[in-house]
Amino acid sequence: MSSVEARERAAVESAIQRFGQEPGPLLVVLHAVQDTLGYIPSTAIAEIASGLNLSRAEVHGVVTFYHYFRTSAHGRRVVQVCRAEACQARGGAALEAHAQKRLGVGFDETSADGAVTLEAVFCLGNCATGPSIRIDGKMHGNVTPERFDALTGRPGRQ
């Protein structure tokens, strides 16, 4: 077993052990796995299904229903850009275009070098001071394209 597999297995086992007894535990367990690993490995589906007495289809169905759950590792940095109306009213569409160009990836893609994942989100609740982004969990408001470049600290592609 590779070290990655061992780490994945440990995370899944620990999540089932800690939260498997909660009422309606599946989302709680999936969150715990993703909190630890950053994603939910495909091998976890069967393990979680058997641990929670669910079918694999049920677990797969839940993992794929929710936008937040991901099945592969994200880049070393995760940049979320809000695409909702209140940010659009403050220049959000221009920032969406700028972010994709600047980072060289589309929404919900990871750059080839694994440096950055760009995600679209629909409302961060920062609607009076948009456009808003989150970088690795930290939110930033009033993000102009210039501020985006300063915050992401990634030189533009030539």
Added chain:
Amino acid sequence: MAIKVFVPKDATACSLGADEVAAALGAQLGARVELVRTGSRGLFWLEPLVEVATPTGRIGYGPVGVADVAGLIAAGLLSGGKHPLCIGPVEEHAWLKSQQRLTFARVGIVDPASVDDYVTHGGYQGLARALAMSPADIVKAVSDSGLRGRGGAAFPTGIKWKTVLDQTAPQKYVTCNADEGDSGTFADRMLMEGDPLTLVEGMTIAGLAVGATQGYIYCRVEYPEAIAALKTAIAAAHAAGYLGASVRGSGKRFELGVRVGAGAYICGEETSMLESLEGRRGEVRVRPPLPAIKGLFGAPTIVNNVISLASVPVILERGADFYKNFGVGRSLGTIPLQLAGNLKRGGLVERAFGVSLREILEVYGGGSASGRPIRAVQIGGPLGAYVPASQFDTPLDYESLAAVGALLGHGGIVAFDDTVDMARMARYAFEFCAIESCGKCTPCRIGSSRGVNVIDSLLAGDRPAEQRRLLDELCETMIQGSLCGLGGMAPFPVQSALKHFPEDFAPRGRH
């Protein structure tokens, strides 16, 4: 004694640098001050808003950047000294003073993690009253107050509670819908971050009222700061005997847990939220049965929005008559309005129902941030109608908005200036619905994608008259045929854009 300096820990304030400002103040002032991290007062254009306690009340400074800190200290920050960033006594600020803060009375003032601070500022008075009342009397107080669901549907809260109370069941639940996904809304977030114990108290009262011993707050994953604040507050309430096996020694149990969503807008719909809480895909349930009769795990369940539940403590504390004295007609009490989008002064305004949209946009909002005319306002989130300037004198209450074909929803107000392309916004409404549809019913799942196509064809000039007819028919089908409000209301922004801004839908050639 150390002087108290308050710096918000609210997510918006932090998105503008409040953490860094707090760190700079701490580093430069050390033990001379006691730094308290509060919620936000909701004057977002002044964030980070630093306040200092003086003998004449709290004096505010904002917006403060890290570079301002040394100058502020030199100007006598700790004694409320003069400085260009000084806004004077915060409570006297016209933007705040003109509000009627009942639900948000403590937000931005108290330390959200402290039960002592909460009680000092009048917290848990409502619970004290409720503990001395019969369940039926608590429900009656909520019914008499006229409180209607603040999540958007505006269903009378008392009727929901009475239905749950009337059920005989070994287990009942109180659930709080904190899946605040509407763009332009942040009232739930601000309350959970800034005064979470008000929500905890409201849910505890709800538990006493209907005989429920377990509550869950279903909070969206996009709100990590709120989730952390809730968990801290619940632990503190537990430790102080306000939650647990015997609430305040009453012998009545109430436990409270936080559950986290996973990025699905549909889970703000109550039956989807219940499915999600049970660990399933957030697909809408067919009603009946109502959640009040067969809700979480098949048990009678209260499902209320954060603001509904957080309004309960003041209703119990001051009485139904006090609360219903605010508002107009059948829209009683106060509503936290969220000023968002292209406004100069965005933030949270809690006022009695009936305040005019114009007053909100002009007096509070200060007009557009860009300085251009405000052309359209979307009220009530992504499923709410666009309101044109000719309707800005409409009072903000459920009935007046319905009369002009709009809705108040959760109270989000998103302003757009005259650069907005309303056809693009209409297309976005369908696109959002397509992304967020749970997929259970056809009108929503297919209709939303077709809506995007039809608008594209219309704008491309591909048989525009036919596309327009198709678009009207599609909207009607989604409204009539969808299982829940997502598909059933997504056409509202589209129809309102078509009605009020038809010039934006003229064919513009392929792009």
